Amino acid sequence: MTAAIDIRALGYSFGSHVAVDDLTLEVEAGECFGLLGPNGAGKTTTIRLLNTLLPLQSGEVEIFGRSVRTDAMLVRRLLGYVPQQLSIEGALTGRENVEWFARLFDVPRRERSARVDEVLEMVDLRADESRLASTYSGGMVRRLELAQALVNRPALLVLDEPTVGLDPVARDSVWQRVAQMQRDHGMTVLLTTHYMEEADELCDRVALMHRGRLRALGSPTELKAAAGTGASLEDVFRHHTGEALDDGEKGGLSSVRATRRTARRLG
Ligand SMILES: Nc1ncnc2c1ncn2[C@@H]1O[C@H](COP(=O)(O)OP(=O)(O)OP(=O)(O)O)[C@@H](O)[C@H]1O
Numbered sequence: 586m587t588a589a590i591d592i593r594a595l596g597y598s599f600g601s602h603v604a605v606d607d608l609t610l611e612v613e614a615g616e617c618f619g620l621l622g623p624n625g626a627g628k629t630t631t632i633r634l635l636n637t638l639l640p641l642q643s644g645e646v647e648i649f650g651r652s653v654r655t656d657a658m659l660v661r662r663l664l665g666y667v668p669q670q671l672s673i674e675g676a677l678t679g680r681e682n683v684e685w686f687a688r689l690f691d692v693p694r695r696e697r698s699a700r701v702d703e704v705l706e707m708v709d710l711r712a713d714e715s716r717l718a719s720t721y722s723g724g725m726v727r728r729l730e731l732a733q734a735l736v737n738r739p740a741l742l743v744l745d746e747p748t749v750g751l752d753p754v755a756r757d758s759v760w761q762r763v764a765q766m767q768r769d770h771g772m773t774v775l776l777t778t779h780y781m782e783e784a785d786e787l788c789d790r791v792a793l794m795h796r797g798r799l800r801a802l803g804s805p806t807e808l809k810a811a812a813g814t815g816a817s818l819e820d821v822f823r824h825h826t827g828e829a830l831d832d833g834e835k836g837g838l839s840s841v842r843a844t845r846r847t848a849r850r851l852g
Pocket residue numbers: 599602603604622623624625626627628629630631834841
């Protein structure tokens with residue numbers, strides 16, 4: 586069966602700095618797959634390579650058998666993407682934001698209105714669709730971004746740190762939506778998160794990245810069992826790298842959390 590994501594010997598450098606180093610990884614169709622690691626591990630670079638936002642330097646990536654190198658337009662049609670940075674427009678209403686994406690992704694004109702209704706329903710924002718997005722809470726903004734990413738009915742949903750900076754209730758609500766959509770639509774989901782307990786609960790398999798390299802790959806249960814009795818995914822990471830997960834660069838996890846917290850409300 587064709588893999589949803591097939592990454593082979595992927596490498597990417599910013600000048601002399603190696604961000605992704607010989608990464609080989611397959612994600613199966615229908616899987617919820619977590620890419621985990623501290624700041625600077627190379628997760629966002631990997632995601633930007635597979636969603637065609639960065640050009641490949643070395644290695645190959647195929648999405649459902651389509652090469653990102655030669656079939657970039659087809660790959661984009663297969664993908665929904667929620668980036669780390671906010672991607673919604675505060676001066677538009679929630680509904681207008683989703684309509685804008687529907688146009689951008691060529692959802693046929695006569696289907697647009699029904700599709701927008703459908704995704705706003707999925708993320709529970711129908712009642713608030715006429716409010717300006719600048720009045721939304723952080724959790725509502727993230728759910729609106731999910732609706733945008735889903736409006737072209739992607740086979741693969743890619744989420745880069747979708748819940749960092751949100752409070753536990755808002756995080757839970759975003760994850761519940763993702764899990765439900767995956768169940769209901771058989772979508773493949775690739776996500777990055779700093780929240781190990783969530784990765785543990787949601788992901789069928791995870792890859793631990795550290796300094797651009799793959800350090801461990803497997804189901805959370807397998808990885809934890811191999812790291813010792815009672816081990817958590819944090820322990821698994823320490824076991825494979827000798828470092829704690831929040832020992833990354835740029836001030837580590839707390840600085841990213843702070844960044845997202847300030848970005849929580851638009852306007
Ligand atoms: N545009 C850029 N120019 C130079 N270096 C970059 C650039 N983008 C990323 N890097 C560097 O490449 C490495 C990998 O960064 P990347 O953003 O992929 O990591 P990450 O695992 O996603 O971390 P984070 O959670 O902070 O986004 C880091 O050392 C980072 O500083």
